Amino acid sequence: MAFVQGFMIRLTAVLLFVQYCQAKTVSYDFNVTWVNANPDGLHERKVVGINGQWPLPVIEVDKGDRLVVNMYNGLGDTDTSIHWHGMFQNGTNNMDGPSMVTQCPVTPGSSITYNFTVPQNGTYWYHCHTDACYPDGYRQALIVHDNQSYFKDMYDEELTITMSDWYHELIEDIPFIRVENPTGAEPVPDSFLFNDTLNTKIPVEAGKTYLMRLINIGAFVAQYFYITDHTFRIVEIDGVYVDAQEADTLYLSVAQRYSILVTMKNSTAKNYPIVTVADSALLDVILPTLQLNQTNWLEYNSSAEYPQAVMAVDIASDLVPYDDMNLVPNDRMELLPDPDMTIEVDVVMDNLDNGAGYAFFNNISYTRPKVPTLYSVLSSGEYATNAQVYGEYTHPFILEQNQVIEIILNNQDTGSHPFHLHGHNFQVVSRSPPYGSHFYDFADGDPVAYNATENPPSSFPKYPARRDTFVAPPQGNFVIRFVADNPGVWLFHCHVDWHLMQGLALSFIEAPTQIQQSLSLTDSDISICKAADTAYEGNAAANLDDLLDLTGQNKQRPWLPEGFTTRGIVAMVFSCLSALLGMGFITLYGLSDIPSQNQQTVEDEGGGNSET
Numbered sequence: 001m002a003f004v005q006g007f008m009i010r011l012t013a014v015l016l017f018v019q020y021c022q023a024k025t026v027s028y029d030f031n032v033t034w035v036n037a038n039p040d041g042l043h044e045r046k047v048v049g050i051n052g053q054w055p056l057p058v059i060e061v062d063k064g065d066r067l068v069v070n071m072y073n074g075l076g077d078t079d080t081s082i083h084w085h086g087m088f089q090n091g092t093n094n095m096d097g098p099s100m101v102t103q104c105p106v107t108p109g110s111s112i113t114y115n116f117t118v119p120q121n122g123t124y125w126y127h128c129h130t131d132a133c134y135p136d137g138y139r140q141a142l143i144v145h146d147n148q149s150y151f152k153d154m155y156d157e158e159l160t161i162t163m164s165d166w167y168h169e170l171i172e173d174i175p176f177i178r179v180e181n182p183t184g185a186e187p188v189p190d191s192f193l194f195n196d197t198l199n200t201k202i203p204v205e206a207g208k209t210y211l212m213r214l215i216n217i218g219a220f221v222a223q224y225f226y227i228t229d230h231t232f233r234i235v236e237i238d239g240v241y242v243d244a245q246e247a248d249t250l251y252l253s254v255a256q257r258y259s260i261l262v263t264m265k266n267s268t269a270k271n272y273p274i275v276t277v278a279d280s281a282l283l284d285v286i287l288p289t290l291q292l293n294q295t296n297w298l299e300y301n302s303s304a305e306y307p308q309a310v311m312a313v314d315i316a317s318d319l320v321p322y323d324d325m326n327l328v329p330n331d332r333m334e335l336l337p338d339p340d341m342t343i344e345v346d347v348v349m350d351n352l353d354n355g356a357g358y359a360f361f362n363n364i365s366y367t368r369p370k371v372p373t374l375y376s377v378l379s380s381g382e383y384a385t386n387a388q389v390y391g392e393y394t395h396p397f398i399l400e401q402n403q404v405i406e407i408i409l410n411n412q413d414t415g416s417h418p419f420h421l422h423g424h425n426f427q428v429v430s431r432s433p434p435y436g437s438h439f440y441d442f443a444d445g446d447p448v449a450y451n452a453t454e455n456p457p458s459s460f461p462k463y464p465a466r467r468d469t470f471v472a473p474p475q476g477n478f479v480i481r482f483v484a485d486n487p488g489v490w491l492f493h494c495h496v497d498w499h500l501m502q503g504l505a506l507s508f509i510e511a512p513t514q515i516q517q518s519l520s521l522t523d524s525d526i527s528i529c530k531a532a533d534t535a536y537e538g539n540a541a542a543n544l545d546d547l548l549d550l551t552g553q554n555k556q557r558p559w560l561p562e563g564f565t566t567r568g569i570v571a572m573v574f575s576c577l578s579a580l581l582g583m584g585f586i587t588l589y590g591l592s593d594i595p596s597q598n599q600q601t602v603e604d605e606g607g608g609n610s611e612t
């Protein structure tokens with residue numbers, strides 16, 4: 001036995017060594033420019049292309065490779081950056097991509113080189129992380145192949161499939177944060193794409209098993225996924241291998257990934273619909289022209305017909321997706337111990353003094369600092385462990401290295417929100433029960449905050465599912481845990497881009513002293529900042545002389561005076577605008593889910609907030 005064990009250890013070491021030797025560098029040159037595309041066949045528009053192409057290139061690497069992407073911003077009019085969604089960037093926090101968090105925005109005419117190793121496996125994606133730029137097409141799959149996965153012998157071929165919502169207008173041309181939309185109703189997409197197009201026929205061979213990597217690269221809307229008359233096995237979520245689990249329907253919020261094994265039938269007589277259905281519960285208004293469901297096909301036989309999916313009569317009760325809480329990571333990582341630090345946040349949608357709708361963790365709507373937060377860490381010496389340096393409006397939390405962190409999130413909003421943590425995946429230890437007849441449906445009632453008494457640790461899963469994006473149910477709550485074992489500045493935010501725009505984000509400053517020991521500003525970082533006319537030293541207010549003086553920091557707008565309510569603003573706006581025919585539609589989609597309140601309204605106050 002001892003001999004065998006010793007041999008196995010040596011063999012493993014050799015294999016690891018061989019693997020290490022084989023790790024290669026995969027390089028891409030990205031010249032980012034505007035190109036035209038018409039993916040839904042309804043409307044040609046300007047999209048962000050790479051090297052003159054759109055859809056963008058799928059990045060493919062093997063586990064352990066180094067990925068180098070030289071990006072040139074040839075957009076002419078728009079700043080940009082790339083986030084590698086799900087990549088831990090362990091030791092390379094400066095490669096994470098969000099502007100004003102770990103780098104300055106890359107202005108037109110500037111370049112940046114992203115350069116990091118990929119020790120993870122699985123299905124990821126990359127997307128722009130500067131302002132709201134990825135819905136304009138700047139997003140695509142990033143696949144890490146792993147020929148040592150436990151399911152490597154269980155499939156014949158791999159397929160990568162993205163799904164997304166799609167707008168016909170440039171994001172900057174879609175009105176959103178403004179007094180005419182006080183409830184913050186999200187703009188409704190014009191269509192839903194399947195792998196950046198529609199009516200896709202995927203040729204398959206009878207009897208074969210495919211590993212399908214599914215990624216929702218959308219900006220807002222979650223989607224159901226199923227294949228008529230086929231079940232499948234879930235083997236990966238967000239880069240984490242899970243024990244194969246039979247399922248027939250999935251729910252993918254934006255930014256979530258699932259890998260599934262689908263075994264084909266033996267008969268080539270028919271083609272079968274692959275169906276995606278947009279979660280209409282998220283939409284305030286559904287125009288009759290909006291096609292929520294899409295039929296694509298497993299093509300067994302190109303001379304057979306391509307049947308349209310027969311949709312469930314009642315989507316809410318007939319489409320029951322697999323609950324990701326029940327998945328067990330294949331590595332059997334156990335529930336983390338009781339947390340060293342617990343952060344409890346409420347998700348709130350409310351108005352600020354301009355009457356527009358914003359999003360808050362507790363009472364803070366994330367507002368970008370004057371210096372990228374990572375650069376504040378690097379330039380603040382021993383003050384780096386003082387949260388004050390990072391300004392109130394980046395909503396900073398200082399984490400000590402290797403602490404177990406717990407986030408308790410209470411969603412006071414009537415919509416669901418998919419939360420994403422950079423630099424980590426997290427254990428999903430609790431989530432409030434589903435509401436209504438349907439998984440993420442909202443049933444009338446009051447928000448339910450997490451109650452630790454009712455959820456003792458003994459009720460937590462022994463091997464909790466881990467992922468990097470998880471959905472908070474409407475008016476419900478969730479609890480997640482992770483270990484602060486990755487020094488860096490990491491954003492935790494809602495992945496609905498509209499909500500991020502509204503400020504639904506907070507910052508973790510994880511092990512700042514260790515960050516200072518491993519990273520420093522490079523000449524290239526500095527020249528990117530200079531081109532962007534952005535400070536790269538000092539606190540959130542760009543003050544290097546007095547790191548605790550935040551005078552001049554960017555702030556969220558002031559609160560409305562006491563007594564003003566959303567309902568009041570709606571009433572006011574409506575009375576102002578009812579005179580202006582033609583603006584009706586934009587206004588109306590903002591009016592559809594006004595919470596009823598019995599408080600004073602703007603009208604009761606007999607006055608209005610200024611900016612109308």
Ligand SMILES: *[C@@H]1O[C@H](CO)[C@@H](O)[C@H](O)[C@H]1NC(C)=O
Nearest residue numbers: 030031032033051052072074
């Ligand atoms: C990027 O592409 C544009 C349009 O094709 C071209 O004019 C420009 O020279 C390219 N820039 C670089 C750095 O490759």
Ligand SMILES: *[C@@H]1O[C@H](CO)[C@@H](O)[C@H](O)[C@H]1NC(C)=O
Nearest residue numbers: 022023062063064146147148
């Ligand atoms: C497994 O992948 C590595 C690269 O990560 C490659 O070098 C090796 O040849 C692959 N092995 C097999 C058996 O395909």
Ligand SMILES: *[C@@H]1O[C@H](CO)[C@@H](O)[C@H](O)[C@H]1NC(C)=O
Nearest residue numbers: 027066068069113114115116
């Ligand atoms: C990427 O980083 C590695 C390690 O720091 C370095 O050796 C290599 O030269 C870098 N490559 C590029 C293209 O910058």
Ligand SMILES: *[C@@H]1O[C@H](CO)[C@@H](O)[C@H](O)[C@H]1NC(C)=O
Nearest residue numbers: 055058159160161162195202
């Ligand atoms: C989806 O699109 C990507 C990018 O165009 C392509 O590489 C991939 O093969 C497509 N997937 C399928 C199943 O056709």
Ligand SMILES: *[C@@H]1O[C@H](CO)[C@@H](O)[C@H](O)[C@H]1NC(C)=O
Nearest residue numbers: 121146148149239240241331
């Ligand atoms: C990555 O793959 C290896 C085997 O190829 C496995 O041991 C490891 O647990 C995987 N990582 C995750 C996060 O699933």
Ligand SMILES: *[C@@H]1O[C@H](CO)[C@@H](O)[C@H](O)[C@H]1NC(C)=O
Nearest residue numbers: 206207208263264265266267
């Ligand atoms: C297809 O045929 C194989 C080999 O005969 C058999 O093992 C398998 O169960 C069949 N699959 C289905 C879905 O009937």
Ligand SMILES: *[C@@H]1O[C@H](CO)[C@@H](O)[C@H](O)[C@H]1NC(C)=O
Nearest residue numbers: 267268269301302303304305
């Ligand atoms: C393909 O479908 C056609 C039309 O239904 C049918 O006549 C043909 O036999 C099928 N071919 C195979 C190989 O199953």
Ligand SMILES: *[C@@H]1O[C@H](CO)[C@@H](O)[C@H](O)[C@H]1NC(C)=O
Nearest residue numbers: 290291292293308309310311
């Ligand atoms: C798909 O959804 C549209 C509404 O978006 C509906 O009119 C249509 O009947 C649905 N298609 C099927 C096949 O159910």
Ligand SMILES: *[C@@H]1O[C@H](CO)[C@@H](O)[C@H](O)[C@H]1NC(C)=O
Nearest residue numbers: 362363364365392393556559
């Ligand atoms: C948030 O609440 C805290 C505690 O009540 C208060 O000190 C702080 O000023 C508030 N911040 C904002 C932006 O309202």
Ligand SMILES: *[C@@H]1O[C@H](CO)[C@@H](O)[C@H](O)[C@H]1NC(C)=O
Nearest residue numbers: 448449450451452453454455
């Ligand atoms: C939490 O649940 C316990 C047990 O049901 C109950 O006694 C307590 O009042 C609850 N706490 C809150 C704040 O609702």
Ligand SMILES: *[C@@H]1O[C@H](CO)[C@@H](O)[C@H](O)[C@H]1NC(C)=O
Nearest residue numbers: 088090091423424425485486
């Ligand atoms: C980062 O690397 C450190 C040191 O190798 C390791 O202990 C830690 O687990 C890693 N963290 C993540 C999130 O990969």
Ligand SMILES: [Cu+2]
Nearest residue numbers: 417494496499
């Ligand atoms: Cu959200």
